[in-house]
Amino acid sequence: MNQPPVIEIKNVSYRYDRDNVLENIQLSVPKGAFLGLVGPNGSGKSTLLKLILGLLKVKEGEVFLFGTPQKSFKNWDRIGFVSQKANSFNTGFPATVYEVVASGLTKKLGLFRRPGSKEKQAIKAAVEAVGMEAFLTRNIGELSGGQQQRIFIARAIVSKPDILILDEPTVGVDSKNVESFYNMLAYLNQQMGITLLLVTHDIGIISDKVTHVACLNKYLHFHGSMQQFETLDEEDLSDLYGHGIHLLDHHHEHQGADV
Template sequence: MEQRQTPIIKIENLSYRYDRERVLEDINLSIPQGAFLGIVGPNGSGKSTLLKLMLGLLRVKQGDIELFGTPQQKFRQWDRIGFVSQKANSFNTGFPATVQEVVASGLSKKAGLFRRVSYTYRKDIEEAIESVGMTPFAKRNIGELSGGQQQRVFIARALVSKPDMLILDEPTVGVDSKNVQHFYDMLDHLNKDLGITLLLVTHDIGSISNKVTHVACLNKHLHFHGRTEEFEQLREGEMSSFYGHDVHFLQHEHH
């Protein structure tokens, strides 16, 4: 059962400040294996800082983070966690690389530069591309793809090392609105069919409620953390108190 498993990420009493500005206050959060967690919150709420602390990009000064049961300071198996940042969509699309080559670059820590991994890791590359529905575009130049297609390629690059968990920071930025639901369907496939634990940071509260298993509402404090059904029962007034301004739920159709 879920409570018997070691959480993939466990955060206890975590606080963080930049100089005198405190951006996170006493965060306690546990992400079980197989979960699809959506983190929502307004701009400046500390979402990106929380991700950086999880990923070891910022040093934990107050509180504790465990990754796969290991204190973060001693954790070394970083290939078990894939990360797609907001900056992925600002990739230099004029760079002369195919989808296969961009995805292969995700193996650089394991196998050197991507031009050297085409044989040994070819199957892993093909499977990663297939998992995000981009097989027909495998030999296409990255610059010829739409924003949504490029973002799928960057997710495949994060998946090629076969991580247990994938963290995505605002992945639909730059994705055409009519393709956003297809994008979330793809994430749902990664979670439910491939068993990858997902953590998604997003502003789109309505869309994530279709797919995620858990929701965390962050605004310096963790105002809510629970299953999606509990989140959907929150009143708009309660959400507005988290955000500091009026919030209206936008319901999206379930496909």
């Protein structure tokens, strides 16, 4: 019980030039949680992720990773990251699923070492965990957006991180495959014990998968477990969230309050 939270953010504020993007954020991700971090575009979600990952420097407040202050944190291979696919990847690249997942071990293996039989097993296990074992020898470019995103998750978990951070992972995923995509994430969380931090602008569809919710829009408007979140009514949500919230899930008692 006394394990420190995987991620703990204390009094963090951040500004680009004069614009305040984040204001006094307190957030903790307990071990084993599946936290949905929700907020509209421009709410500071990506900035917060960059601060956690050390891609931006924390100037005000503190970030702790596994109980260690971020500044002295060294075990970055305990943290897996999956970005919005469209960012950086060239779909015409002639690489097989196996090769892409294997590239997730590059840092862990270190210079000059080549993957041995232990690593080969880890690669196969990671591909199985995301349900893509039938595609091992296919070229990554032949897969659909959702399948590619699963492969990127396999690449992130092949080095066996404790936490996986996902930034809007369903951007390129077909709407009819989104449900099974989140089921796969729930499997990683419940069966493999990986803590998940999922950034999205759409809480509706994940509401029956996540264990915790945080609503961000410059300020942190709500942070708590899913049970607490569900006791809030639509008006509370709109107030908390500033803009109103996209709540379109499978239980139709909530109606969408889109703005």
